[in-house]
Amino acid sequence: MRDVYSAVADPTRRQIIRMLASADELPLHELTAAFPMGRTAISKHLNVLKEAGLVSEHKVGRETRYRLIPEPLQEIRDWVAHYEQFWDARITRLKSLLEEEQP
Amino acid sequence: MRDVYSAVADPTRRQIIRMLASADELPLHELTAAFPMGRTAISKHLNVLKEAGLVSEHKVGRETRYRLIPEPLQEIRDWVAHYEQFWDARITRLKSLLEEEQP
DNA sequence: TTGACATGACACCATTTGGTGGCATATTAT
DNA sequence: ATAATATGCCACCAAATGGTGTCATGTCAA
Numbered sequence: 001m002r003d004v005y006s007a008v009a010d011p012t013r014r015q016i017i018r019m020l021a022s023a024d025e026l027p028l029h030e031l032t033a034a035f036p037m038g039r040t041a042i043s044k045h046l047n048v049l050k051e052a053g054l055v056s057e058h059k060v061g062r063e064t065r066y067r068l069i070p071e072p073l074q075e076i077r078d079w080v081a082h083y084e085q086f087w088d089a090r091i092t093r094l095k096s097l098l099e100e101e102q103p
Numbered sequence: 104m105r106d107v108y109s110a111v112a113d114p115t116r117r118q119i120i121r122m123l124a125s126a127d128e129l130p131l132h133e134l135t136a137a138f139p140m141g142r143t144a145i146s147k148h149l150n151v152l153k154e155a156g157l158v159s160e161h162k163v164g165r166e167t168r169y170r171l172i173p174e175p176l177q178e179i180r181d182w183v184a185h186y187e188q189f190w191d192a193r194i195t196r197l198k199s200l201l202e203e204e205q206p
Numbered sequence: 207t208t209g210a211c212a213t214g215a216c217a218c219c220a221t222t223t224g225g226t227g228g229c230a231t232a233t234t235a236t
Numbered sequence: 237a238t239a240a241t242a243t244g245c246c247a248c249c250a251a252a253t254g255g256t257g258t259c260a261t262g263t264c265a266a
Binding site (some may be wrong): 113115140141143144147148151164165166 | 253254255256257262263264
């Protein structure tokens with residue numbers, strides 16, 4: 001199995017996630033058509049996403065359809081949420097400084 | 104410059120971020136002490152974080168102090184927020200299914 | 207002033223990553 | 237039956253990644 005952070009680190013894989021989010025289910029060849037690289041490369045990326053639990057696959061006839069499983073992204077959301085307070089605090093400090101300067 | 108997603112993909116770098124978040128400012132040798140690897144490795148990780156705009160450095164005497172810049176994490180927060188609706192929708196569907204089964 | 211400390215810069219290395227192409231197989235269309 | 241399509245699987249490859257060690261330099265303390 002594999003880290004969801006590293007699964008999402010690649011821009012190609014993020015685009016795959018975006019496509020699957022807006023299309024419910026897509027076969028490999030249709031995904032491949034959207035990229036400037038070959039089928040094998042996309043297949044590998046899908047495997048990485050699968051290892052991170054972000055996609056599921058099932059065969060329909062001769063094609064393999066992929067579907068997004070969004071839940072693992074919650075881990076990233078929770079992680080980054082922990083740091084929201086820091087930029088909030090910085091913005092608050094900045095605002096009060098500006099108010100001091102221009103009363 | 105470098106992608107904030109890939110900067111955050113490494114567990115060592117996430118731990119560095121965590122340490123900097125709770126300590127405001129730390130020198131390289133103090134960060135290094137928390138890890139099972141050498142100073143050069145941590146220095147490289149800090150450079151990656153700096154290229155992603157996630158840390159700033161300034162020298163104080165003979166040591167270089169590092170500080171967290173949390174703002175670039177907003178990009179990740181915004182990106183993942185876009186997918187919250189999907190797992191929300193799945194949970195809603197699951198709930199209504201359960202209510203149907205056990206009325 | 208001398209020695210210890212903190213770092214930067216560099217060369218080096220093994221492994222992972224992100225891509226390629228080719229071949230075999232299952233399915234569909236003609 | 238034959239041809240085209242969709243895919244899995246494998247070997248291969250260049251470049252990036254994540255470590256290491258060494259050496260030179262600037263700073264602080266005794």
